[in-house]
Amino acid sequence: MTRRRTTRTQPSAGARDTARPAAPDAEQIGIIDAPIVTRLIVEAGPGCGKTHVACARVARLLRGGTPPDAILLLSFTRTAVHELRTRIAVLAESESAARGVEIRTIDSLAWRIATGVGRPAAISSYDDSVNAALSALAHPDDELKEYLGRFRHVFVDETQDLVAVRAQFILALLEGLPAESGYTVFLDRAQAIYGWSSEDQDGARGVQFVDLIPRLTNATTRALRTMHRTRDAQMREFLERLRAIVVDLASADPLGAVRRELMARGSPSAGWEDLAMLLQQSGNGSAPLMLFRRRADVLRISGQLCDRGTRHRLRIGGLPRAGLPWISVLVNQLRTRDVWPRATRDAAGRAWSESCAGRYVAREWTFDGAWELLREIGRDGSAVDLRVVVDRLATAQVPDEALIRELGPGGPVVGTVHASKGREADAVVVCVQERRADNSLVEQAAEEARVLYVAATRARDRLDIRKSPSLTCGYADGRAWHSIPSGIQVEVGRDGDLDPTWAMLIEHGRRAAELQSQLASFTGTPMKVRVLASRADGWTRLVQLDRSDTMIGTLSRGSADELNELARSRVHKWANFIAHLWWIDVVSATARPDDERVDRLPSPWKHTRTWLAPIVVGLGFIGRR
16 A cells, blocks of 8 residues: 655654565464464563564465455554554555454543444543453353454464453453454563553552463463564664563563663763763754653653754653644645535545645645545545544544654654554663662662663664653643742643634634634744733633733633642642743644534634644743732
8 A cells, every 4th residue: 555645855763664574483383383272471572573473474364265254363552453454465465465354442442332333332532442342252242242252363462562441441351252263462571661650750550460460271382583673783782681680580670780881881971061962963864763761851841942942842741642734734624615525536636726735734744645544434435525534533543654653843753662662763872760669669770671672672773861850740640740949840731731613703703714824834943932811811821922912822711720729739830821831833623523612613713623732832931929
C-alpha cells in the first residue's frame, strides 16, 4: 500500500524493530516453526527481532494452509498494525492473505467484542469498552463463542505494558480460547515500567499482565536474546550489561549499578541551557530523541527551545490526542462550498487547493494521501461521507495516521521515558537526574533501574548520557508545579485544559471566524502566549498572544478551578494571569453529536462539528501577591 505522506526531510524517531537480521537465527527459527497449537510465552529484549519473528510465524502459518481469518494479531498502536500487515504480506508473498489476517489494537478488539457481536453497550471511552468486553468474556453468548472459536492462533505483543483491566482482558481472552488453539505472547520483563508509576505521585496502576502469566497453563517459555537493533559491538555489550543487572539481578543494588554504568559512559554534566543548545545543534541532522523521567523536566526544556524559536515535538503523557488540522480545515471549506455531507474527489481537490495546499495545516500531506485517508475513514462508494469522518474522529475510531501522537511542528523529540516506550532513534540523549528513588523500597529502586534501561535501549547508533538538573516538583490532581521565590510554575497543557468549544461561542459566535483564521495561519514557529481572566466574558480565562489581545483559545472551567485552587494555596491569589506559556501546534477539535453547545455555533461549524484548536503547553508562571 502506498504511504500517505510525502517523504520527510528528517527521519521519524519511532519505527519499531526496524533492524532485522539477514536470516533468522536458531532461537528465532524455533519459535517461527512451532506447531500452530503451541502456546508460547516469548521473552524478547529490545531489538531482538520480535516483530520479525511474529510476522514470519504468521507467514509460515499462512503458507501451511491456515485460513487468514483464523489468525488474530494484537498490537498497541494502529501504526504498528499497518507495519505488521505490510511485513506479513512480504514474508507470505501474498497481499490478499495478509489482508485477511485480523490485526487489531487491543482497544479495537475490546470495542469489537463490546459493541460488534450483538451486545448494545453505553460506551464513551476505551476503558468502558475494555470493561464491557471483559464482562462479555466472563459470560460469552453463542455469537461471541463463534467469533472467538474461529481463531486457531492468537499473537499478543508488548504484554509487559498491560496493566489493570487490560491485563485481565487479555488473560480472559487467552484462557477462553478453544483447547486446539495456540497463542504466542511477547513480553520483556526488563521493560515492565508501569507497575510502580510514571510520575512520583501517580501510585500503583494495578496488576500487571506479567504477574498473571502463572495462570496460563500448558504454556512454554522461549527467549530471544540476540540484539540486532545496533551494529555497534560496544553499544551492544553495554546494553547487555544493563540487561543483566535489571533482569538477572546481577547486583544487590540494581539502581545504583545501572546509574554507575550510565555515568561511566556519560558526558559532562549539563544544565538546562546546555541541554537546549545540544538539542538545537543536533536537530540540524537526523532528529534525536531526548528523554527525561518527568513531564515537568520536558516542559522546562521545551520552554528553552521555544525561546530560541526551535521547532521540536513533545512526547509526554497527558497531552491531548487530537486530529490532523487539515481534516477540520478541509471539511469546513467543503461545507462552505455547499458540499455536504457527501464529497467527491474533484470537490475535495478544489477545496484542498484553496484551504490547505502549501500551509502548515497540511502537515506535509499531499492531497492524494489526504483523500486516501478520508476514504479509509468514511468511504461512501466513490465518494466520502464527511459526517462519518467527523463522527469517527470525535470518538478516535480512526486510523492512527489521523491522530497526532507527537505534538509540535517537527525536529527533535523531547519526551519522558514512559511515553517513549516502543520508540527508537538513531541518536538518543538520556538525561539522568540526581538519584531520587528510596533504595530501601526495593521494588521502587528496581523499577527505576528498568526505567533507565528502557531509556538507554531506544538508541540505534548513538547514545549520549548527560547528568542533568531536575526540578523539585509537587503535584495537585496529577498536575506538576514548582515553587520559585517570586511565585510558582505550574504545568499547563494537559488533556482538557483548553475548552475549544467555548472559545467558539464567545460573543455568541461572532469571533469564531476570526479565531479560526488566526489558528489556520499558524506557521509552526512556537509563539508565546498568556492566560488572562476576562471579566466581560464571565471571568473566562482567555488564552492570548503575548503582548496582544488576540485570543486563540480559552481554559476549560475545570482546569481554571484547579489552577485557582493551586494558586490560592501556594501564592494566595487567584490564577487570573498566567505567563510564559507557548502555542506549539494546531489540531482538529471535534464535538460529539450529543454536545448541546454545537447548536449555538455559527455556520459552517454547527453543521460540521469540527474546527481548529491550539495546543498550548508550558510551565506557566503565577506570581505571588
